Amino acid sequence: MQNCLVSGGRRAFRIELPDGRRYWSVIDENYDAVELADRFLFDLRFGRDRAESTTRVYAGELARFLAWCATSGRSLEVAAQELSRFVLLLRTTATERPGAGQGRSPGPGRINHVLAVVREFYKHSVALGAIDASVLASLYEVADDRFLPAELRPEGSGLRYRAAPRHRLRASRSAQPEAASQAEWEALLEAATCWRDRFLLVVLWFLGLRIGEALGLRRCDLHFVEHATGMGCGVEGPHLHVVHREDNPNHASAKSRNERVVPVGPIVLAYYDRYSHERLSCPQADGCDFVFVNLFHAPLGRPMSPSAFRQRLRSLSRRAGLARPVHPHMLRHATGTQMTEAGVAIDVVQALLGHGSITSTQIYVHPSAARLRQAVEAVEALSVTRNHSKTTEHVKKARTAPTKGDGDGH
Ligand SMILES: [Zn+2]
Incomplete structure (x- = not known):
């Protein structure tokens, strides 16, 4: 067993079952599993087939909430009624976990995620019959759907009612990860000191892989041949x-x-060639099937970890003199943005980036001024070529007539 994310008496804890299956749970100061949280996380992992890493994140969020309940002596029912106080605590407490947000209080997106986990936990406990269903009234209010976008409303229906979470912070658009610019990426490529890092930068930039996907690649996953x-x-x-x-x-x-x-x-193939050559100079890497391995630091020849690469990217950003540190996800964001800028259809971008839902892909669509102009010009061109003689004549007149005051200004 392994534990982390210590959180005031309640902590996330990794549990390994006798048959080797693993999930994350929440334990108290006596190392006992917190029963309802444990049942929720167990069902999430094995009933709903969610990834172990998902239970780890959920267990961490839930441990925070349960620690707040325990230290303030609130029952789950009272905690639900006073959830706003927990939100206030989250908003004013700096993150202790190492990472990009360390030392700052979490943003609205992060807090909304914690609250979503807490609501899921309550719903599960109500379904188990462990908590009275009346608690849900503290978490949800009944709202109608007239303000939802049309595509989210069931077709042909009148007004529908739905349960809307009572506690949700307004997330600003800037909470989205930004795309790295080409200049930033080129500067990183220049600052990189080995072909492994360059190849990885090229893979992230051109293929838009998530960092976990790139570092999880095995050599047998690379079919770098014509047939x-x-x-x-x-x-x-x-x-x-x-x-x-x-x-x-x-x-x-x-x-x-x-x-x-x-x-x-x-381009990716060329960088891979250079990296393959470099990889040969590390005999410890010989037996490792992972593509990206430690070549210069212990443990030599072992697969590179996402946290090691994130750190490396931070120091490369410094070396390159960039105004901001580049995170791996900013490179993926750049791929999505570039593809849509290049006119690639959104369903193709979705397939390449491996998004389950097209709404995840839509955040990469930022129409530029040039694309907006193209769209307007395309409509103009269409109206003239459609052989609507009246439009064509009007347009000709407008173009040739001297601009004498028409009387109405605009
Ligand atoms: Zn293949």
Whole structure:
């Protein structure tokens, strides 16, 4: 067993069952599992088949909430009634966990996530019959759907009623991770001191892989040949496979369980060639099937961990003199943005990035001024070519007539 995320008497704890299956739970100061939290997390993992990493995040959020209940002596029923106080506590407490947000209070997106986990926990406990259903009235209010966007309303229906969470912070758009610019990426590439880092930067920039997906790649996932039939794969052209594996020793994992194929272009292949050569100079890496391995630091030849690369990217950002540190996700964000800028259809971007829902892809669509202009010009061109003689004549007149005051100004 392994524990982390210590949180005032309640903590997230990794549990390994006798058959080797693992999930994260919440324990108290006596190392006893907190019963309702444990049942919730167990069902999440094995009943709803969520990833171990998801239970880890949920257990961490839930431990915070239960620690607040325990230290303030609130029962779950009272805690639900006074949830605003917990929100206030979250808003004013700096994050202790190491990472980008350390030392700052969490943003609205993060707090909303904690609250969503807390609500799921309550719903589960009510379904078990462990808490009275009346507690849900403290968490949800009944609202009608007239203010929902049309696509979220059931078709042909009148007014529908739904349960809306009572506690939710307004998340600003700037909470979205920003895309790295090409200049930033090029500066990182210049600052990188080895081909492994350069190859990884190229993979993240051109293919938009999540960092966990990239560091989880095995050499057998790379089909960098024209025809992979010899490897038992029918996909034409160089490509790689993003495969979900739970047990990677470096804790790198593909988020989606659906395997996807990502085509690879000549630039990525060229950088891979250079990296392969460099990798040969580390004999310890020989027996390791992972693509990205430690070449210069202990443990040599072992798979590189996401946290090690994040740290590396921070120091590369400093070396490159960038005004802000670049996070791996900013490179993925840049890929999505560039693809939509290049006119790639959104369903294709969704497939390449491996999004389960197209709404995740839509955040990468930022229409630029140039694309807005193109759209307006396309409509103008269409109205003239449609052979509507009246439009054409009008347009001709407008273009040739001297601009004498028409009387009405605009
Ligand atoms: Zn293949």
